[in-house]
Amino acid sequence: MTGTERARDAGANIGYRQIGRPLIRTDAPGKAVGKTPYAGDYTMPGMLHAKVVRSPLASARLERLDVVAARALPGVVCVLTAADLPDRLAPTDIPGQTGQARLKTDQQILVRERVRYHGEPVALIADESRDIAERAAGLVEADYAPLPGVFDPEEALKPGAPIVQGEDNVVAEHRIRKGDVAAGMAEADLVIENTFRTQFIEHAFLEPEVGLAWVDENEVINIRVSTQVIEHFRGIADAVGVPHNKIRIRGALVGGGFGGKEDVTVETYLALLALRTGRPVRLEYTREDSFLGHGKRHPFKMTYRTGVTRYGRITALEVDMIADAGAYVFLSPYVLLYAVVAAPGPYRIDNLKVDARAVATNNMFTSAFRGFGGAQACIAYEQQMDEVAKAIGMDRIAFRRRNYLRTGDPISTGYPIQSAVWTEDCVDRAIEALGAPTPAASPVRIGRGVAAYQQSYGRLTFLHDTSEAWVGVEVDGTVIVRSGVTDIGAGQTSALGQIAVEILGVTLDQVVIYNSDSAVTPLAGTTTATRALYMTGNAVHMAAGAIRERFAARAAEAFGVEAREIEMADNRVFVAGRPELEMSFVDLVTLCAADGVHRSELAIFRAPFSDKLDPETGQGQAHPDYTYGAHAVEVAVDIETGEVTVLKSVGAHDVGQAINPAAVEGQIEGGAAQGQGYALSEEMVYREGELVTPSFSEYLIPTAMDVPQIKSIILESRSGIGPFGAKGIGEPALTPVAPAIANAVADAIGARVHDLPITPEKIVNAIAAAREKEEG
Amino acid sequence: MPKEKNVTLTVNGRQVTARLPSHRTLLEALRDLGFVDVKRGCEKGDCGACAVLVDGVAIDSCLTLAASVEGRAITTVAGLGDRDAPHPLQDAFAASGAVQCGYCTPGLIVAAQSLLNRTPEPTDDDIRLALSGNLCRCTGYAKIFDAVRAAARALRDGGDAR
Numbered sequence: 049m050t051g052t053e054r055a056r057d058a059g060a061n062i063g064y065r066q067i068g069r070p071l072i073r074t075d076a077p078g079k080a081v082g083k084t085p086y087a088g089d090y091t092m093p094g095m096l097h098a099k100v101v102r103s104p105l106a107s108a109r110l111e112r113l114d115v116v117a118a119r120a121l122p123g124v125v126c127v128l129t130a131a132d133l134p135d136r137l138a139p140t141d142i143p144g145q146t147g148q149a150r151l152k153t154d155q156q157i158l159v160r161e162r163v164r165y166h167g168e169p170v171a172l173i174a175d176e177s178r179d180i181a182e183r184a185a186g187l188v189e190a191d192y193a194p195l196p197g198v199f200d201p202e203e204a205l206k207p208g209a210p211i212v213q214g215e216d217n218v219v220a221e222h223r224i225r226k227g228d229v230a231a232g233m234a235e236a237d238l239v240i241e242n243t244f245r246t247q248f249i250e251h252a253f254l255e256p257e258v259g260l261a262w263v264d265e266n267e268v269i270n271i272r273v274s275t276q277v278i279e280h281f282r283g284i285a286d287a288v289g290v291p292h293n294k295i296r297i298r299g300a301l302v303g304g305g306f307g308g309k310e311d312v313t314v315e316t317y318l319a320l321l322a323l324r325t326g327r328p329v330r331l332e333y334t335r336e337d338s339f340l341g342h343g344k345r346h347p348f349k350m351t352y353r354t355g356v357t358r359y360g361r362i363t364a365l366e367v368d369m370i371a372d373a374g375a376y377v378f379l380s381p382y383v384l385l386y387a388v389v390a391a392p393g394p395y396r397i398d399n400l401k402v403d404a405r406a407v408a409t410n411n412m413f414t415s416a417f418r419g420f421g422g423a424q425a426c427i428a429y430e431q432q433m434d435e436v437a438k439a440i441g442m443d444r445i446a447f448r449r450r451n452y453l454r455t456g457d458p459i460s461t462g463y464p465i466q467s468a469v470w471t472e473d474c475v476d477r478a479i480e481a482l483g484a485p486t487p488a489a490s491p492v493r494i495g496r497g498v499a500a501y502q503q504s505y506g507r508l509t510f511l512h513d514t515s516e517a518w519v520g521v522e523v524d525g526t527v528i529v530r531s532g533v534t535d536i537g538a539g540q541t542s543a544l545g546q547i548a549v550e551i552l553g554v555t556l557d558q559v560v561i562y563n564s565d566s567a568v569t570p571l572a573g574t575t576t577a578t579r580a581l582y583m584t585g586n587a588v589h590m591a592a593g594a595i596r597e598r599f600a601a602r603a604a605e606a607f608g609v610e611a612r613e614i615e616m617a618d619n620r621v622f623v624a625g626r627p628e629l630e631m632s633f634v635d636l637v638t639l640c641a642a643d644g645v646h647r648s649e650l651a652i653f654r655a656p657f658s659d660k661l662d663p664e665t666g667q668g669q670a671h672p673d674y675t676y677g678a679h680a681v682e683v684a685v686d687i688e689t690g691e692v693t694v695l696k697s698v699g700a701h702d703v704g705q706a707i708n709p710a711a712v713e714g715q716i717e718g719g720a721a722q723g724q725g726y727a728l729s730e731e732m733v734y735r736e737g738e739l740v741t742p743s744f745s746e747y748l749i750p751t752a753m754d755v756p757q758i759k760s761i762i763l764e765s766r767s768g769i770g771p772f773g774a775k776g777i778g779e780p781a782l783t784p785v786a787p788a789i790a791n792a793v794a795d796a797i798g799a800r801v802h803d804l805p806i807t808p809e810k811i812v813n814a815i816a817a818a819r820e821k822e823e824g
Numbered sequence: 825m826p827k828e829k830n831v832t833l834t835v836n837g838r839q840v841t842a843r844l845p846s847h848r849t850l851l852e853a854l855r856d857l858g859f860v861d862v863k864r865g866c867e868k869g870d871c872g873a874c875a876v877l878v879d880g881v882a883i884d885s886c887l888t889l890a891a892s893v894e895g896r897a898i899t900t901v902a903g904l905g906d907r908d909a910p911h912p913l914q915d916a917f918a919a920s921g922a923v924q925c926g927y928c929t930p931g932l933i934v935a936a937q938s939l940l941n942r943t944p945e946p947t948d949d950d951i952r953l954a955l956s957g958n959l960c961r962c963t964g965y966a967k968i969f970d971a972v973r974a975a976a977r978a979l980r981d982g983g984d985a986r
Contacts, residue, residue: 070921072918072919073918073921073923075923076917076918076919076921076923076926077907077910077914077918078907079918079923079926079929080910080914080915080917080918080923080926080929080933081901081902081904081905081906081907081910081911081914082861082900082901082902082930083861083902083906083907084926085860086863086927088864089860179845251961252959252961253925253927253961254863254865254871254873254925254927254928254959254960254961255863255865255925255927256865301925301926303863303925303926304925304927304961304962305925306961332864334867335865335866335867335868335870335871536925537924537925537926537927537962538924539924710920710921710967711921713966713967714921714924714962714963717963717964717965717966717967718924718961718962718963718964719964720964721961721963721964721965722961722964743866743868743870744866744868744870744871744959745868745870749959749961750964751955751956751957751958751959751965752951752952752955752956752958752960752965752968752969753952753953755964755965755966757966758964758966
C-alpha cells in the first residue's frame with residue numbers, strides 16, 4: 049500500500065526525464081549483492097587493533113591509572129592515557145567549515161582527572177591481535193573516587209547542585225519575545241497549561257562506529273571512517289596537534305547515521321594511535337561501545353501555556369523548555385535553538401514568549417539526532433493543540449485550521465516564510481487516507497491522531513553555510529560528479545547523479561559519483577540538518593548547468609541555430625520540431641573536446657547568510673527555509689493490558705519537488721518507524737548516570753512485527769529553495785510521528801500520558817487515574 | 825593461548841581452510857577470510873545483520889561457532905548472486921527501494937531466502953515473522969516487504985523481480 053500521490057500538479061507540463069522518477073538508486077545494486085565496502089571492511093597489512101577503555105562510573109575522580117601490566121602483555125603495542133597526550137582538547141562544536149568562530153566547548157580527549165559520564169574514555173590500547181584487546185583492557189588498573197553527580201537537569205539548576213564543568217550548569221539559553229503576551233493572555237477566554245517530557249533516544253544505526261587510520265608517505269594521517277562529516281578533519285588535526293592539511297578523512301558509504309555520526313567518534317583515537325605507533329590501526333566499536341560512545345537525543349521537559357478564545361483563536365503562548373545536555377556541550381546550544389524556533393509549530397502566534405535552557409548533568413552527553421530539537425518541540429506543541437481543542441470543545445482539525453501559518457506569514461522569529469505552506473493540505477490528506485475506522489471490540493479501543501509540523505532544512509543561516517561540487521564530462525560522454533558529501537543511506541549521492549544527468553540530458557547509468565574524501569573531493573559540508581540535497585544538489589545543478597551552457601553553444605554553432613533552441617535529453621542533442629538537427633550527446637562531446645571547450649566545472653552554492661538572532665527577542669532569520677507536512681495514525685489500545693498496536697500510519701509532506709519519489713517514500717516510511725519507536729518503546733535508561741540499556745535486548749527499536757503498512761503522500765509545491773524547487777524531507781519525515789501516536793493513544797483511552805515513551809504501564813495508570821478523577 | 829584447530833568451511837560453494845581458535849565465531853571467521861559481505865551489528869544475536877544460510881536456513885553467524893558448521897553449506901548474500909546475475913531477491917531489493925544504508929540488507933536478503941526456501945508463497949504474516957529477527961533502522965520495512973513479495977513472485981514464475 050505504499051503509494052505516491054501527486055497533489056496540485058503545478059508542473060505537470062515540466063518535461064523532466066531523470067528527476068521526479070523512482071529510479072533505482074546508483075548505490076542500491078552494489079549493496080544488494082554484498083559488494084559495497086563499508087568503512088569496517090577495509091584492512092591493511094600490519095594493521096593493529098584498537099580498543100577504548102571506559103570509565104564504569106558517571107561522576108568520579110580518577111585517582112590512579114596504571115597501565116604497566118597492560119603494556120607488558122605480549123602483543124600489546126601501545127597504551128595511551130591522558131598522561132601520554134599533549135595537553136590538547138578535542139573540539140565538540142560544529143565543524144569549522146563555515147569559518148564562523150567555534151564555541152569554547154572543547155573537551156578532554158581522555159580522562160585526565162575528572163570523570164563526567166559513564167563510559168568516558170580513559171585509555172586507548174592498540175594490539176597485534178583482536179583477541180588480546182579484551183585481556184589488555186582487563187589489565188588496566190584504575191582507581192576511581194566517586195564524586196557527587198547530578199542526573200536531573202532541574203536538580204542541576206538548584207543552588208548547591210554539583211557543578212559538572214565550569215561555573216554553573218547552564219550550557220545554553222535561548223528566548224523569544226514577540227508581541228505582547230500579557231495582553232494576549234488577557235484576551236483569552238481560557239488558558240491551558242500542560243507539561244510534556246521526552247526521553248533519551250539512541251540512534252541505533254546498524255553499523256557501529258568504525259575506522260582505519262594510517263600515516264602515508266607525505267606524513268598525512270589518513271582515516272577511513274564511517275561518518276556524516278568528513279570536515280571534522282580540522283578539529284581532529286587541532287586535537288592531535290598537526291596542521292589541517294595533514295589529516296585526510298576518506299568516508300565510505302555509511303551504515304546509518306541519523307545524527308549519531310555527526311560528531312567525531314573514533315577518528316581522534318585512531319589518529320593518535322596511528323601517529324604514535326607508525327602502523328595502520330583499526331578501531332571498531334562493539335554495540336555496547338556504540339551505545340556508550342556517542343551522544344543521545346536530548347530529553348526535554350516542555351511546559352506550554354496557551355491562551356485561546358472560545359472560538360479557537362490562539363491569543364498567546366508561553367513556553368518553558370529544559371533540555372538535558374549531559375556531561376559535555378557538543379551540539380546542545382544549536383539543538384536548543386532549533387527547539388525554540390520550532391516552539392509554536394506551524395501556527396501563527398503573534399504573542400509568543402519562549403524561555404529555554406540546556407543544562408549540564410552527569411548523564412550521557414546529548415547532541416544531534418534527526419529532528420534536532422524540532423522533533424521534541426513537535427511532541428509538545430501537537431499534544432498541546434489536541435488538549436486545547438478538547439478544553440474548548442472544538443474539533444482538533446478545525447482548531448488547527450483556525451491557526452495555521454499561511455504562505456508569507458512570519459514564523460516565531462518574525463521572519464516571513466518565502467516558500468509555500470501547505471500544512472492544511474497535508475493534514476487533510478493524511479487523515480483522509482486513514483479511511484474507515486477499524487472495528488474493535490472491548491477491551492480494545494481504536495484511536496486516531498494527527499500531528500503537523502514545521503521543520504527547517506539547511507543549517508542555521510548565521511553559520512554562513514556553503515557547499516561545493518564538481519561535474520565533468522569524459523570524451524566518451526560519460527559523466528563524473530565529485531563532491532565531499534557523505535552518503536548516509538538516504539540516497540544522497542544518487543540524487544546528485546540524477547540532478548547532473550537531468551541537466552546534461554543523459555541517463556543515470558552514464559554517471560559515476562565520487563564522494564566523501566576530504567583531500568580530493570570538493571568540500572560539500574556535512575550530511576546533516578537535511579541539507580545535503582538542498583546545498584550540494586544546488587551546487588551540482590550550478591556546475592552541470594555551466595557545462596550545459598557551453599555544450600549548447602557548441603551545438604548551436606553546429607546546427608546553425610540559437611543556443612536557446614538546443615535541447616538535451618536521453619543522450620541526444622536536438623532542436624525540437626527539426627528532426628534533421630540531431631546528434632548524439634557523445635558526438636557533441638567529441639566536437640567540444642576537439643575545440644577545447646571546458647568540459648568540467650567546480651561550483652560553490654551559498655545558503656542565505658544572516659546575522660545571529662537578536663539575543664533578547666530571538667527575532668531574525670534562523671534557517672534558509674522550512675518543510676511543512678503531517679502524519680496521521682490509527683492505533684488500537686488494549687485498555688486492560690495497555691498494549692498499543694499501530695494499525696495505520698500515513699505521512700503527507702510537501703517536499704517541493706521529489707528528485708526520486710521512491711527515495712522520498714523511503715524517508716517517510718523510515719521516519720514513521722523511528723517515530724513509532726520514539727513514541728512507544730525506545731528509551732535509553734540512565735540510573736544515576738549509569739547506562740542500564742546497553743543492547744538491543746533492552747533498547748527496543750521497532751521490528752517488522754511492529755510496523756504497519758505505511759502510506760506516503762508526496763505533495764509538490766515546487767516552491768523550495770533546493771534544486772528544481774525541492775525542499776528537504778530527511779528530518780521532517782520523523783518529526784510529526786511520535787506526537788501523532790501520542791494523540792491517537794489519548795484519543796483511544798480518553799486520557800493523556802504526558803511522558804514519552806508511552807508504555808503499557810503508563811497507559812494503564814493513566815486510565816486508572818482518569819477513572820478515579822471521574823468517580824471523584 | 826586458546827586451543828586452535830584446522831577448520832574447513834564450505835562458503836558459497838568454495839572450500840576454505842583456516843586455523844582457528846575453538847571459540848572463533850562464524851561471523852569473525854567469515855570476515856577474516858574475506859567474506860565481508862557478512863555484517864557485524866551487535867554480536868549478540870539481536871539484530872540479524874550477520875545472518876547467513878547454513879544448509880538453506882538462516883542463522884546468526886555471531887552466535888555460531890565456526891567449527892560447528894564444518895561440512896555444511898554456508899551461503900552469504902554474495903553467494904546468492906552478483907551484479908551480472910543478481911538473485912531475484914537482490915534484484916527486488918534494489919528495484920523496490922528496499923535498500924537505504926544497506927547495512928542490514930545482506931542479513932535481510934538471507935532471512936528472506938530462508939523463508940522462500942520453505943514457503944514459496946508467503947503471506948504477509950509469514951514475511952513479518954521471518955524478518956522479525958532482522959533490525960532495520962532506515963526503511964520502516966515497507967519496501968522490504970514489497971521486495972520479498974516481488975521476489976517470491978519472480979521465483980515462482982521464473983520471471984523478472986521488477
